[in-house]
Amino acid sequence: MATKSETPAPVTAIDGKAPAAAAKATPAVVDAPQSVILGPVLRKKELIDQVVKRSGIKKKDAKPVVESLLSVLGEALADNRELVLPPFGKVKVRREKQMPNGRVMVVKVRQAGGSESGPSDTMPDAAE
Known part of the structure; x- marks a missing residue:
């Protein structure tokens, strides 16, 4: 008959053995957010x-x-309206803070994927 002082050992796996992954787990380095280089x-x-x-x-x-x-x-x-303005992109206000000299907003801008460069600065020729 078991007494109150006896407690069973915690079981961490179905078969009663400790998982092998837990014994060999190694910490992984997570990349920090990349800073944006301002133009x-x-x-x-x-x-x-x-x-x-x-x-x-x-x-x-x-x-x-x-x-x-x-x-x-x-x-x-x-x-606080969401802007959906292709090809500019989709803009959402994420956070805002009232300051004595105005309002500071943190916005998220999502632009469609594709080429790295934007549209050219020249108008297309009509002959093309």
Whole structure:
């Protein structure tokens, strides 16, 4: 008859033996998140210039459109809306924090896979 002081040994496997993998487990090194190397900053003036170059429209016509677009995008982010704007990508607000001088948002941008380089800076020829 068993007494209260006797406790059975813990069984870790079906057959009552310790698993072999547990005895030989070795720690694995997990890669840390890769830091992103920042390129040059794209400012609104350069964005307008690129739109003019790619579209062929006049700067005076492109500037109000680009400024309106940026305003609409800013309002959508302020409303915590998800943006799905191909080929730009899909943008989700992950976290936000109110600061004395404004709001800081952490966003996730997912762009479609494919080539490493973006579209070319030149317009395609009509003859192609």
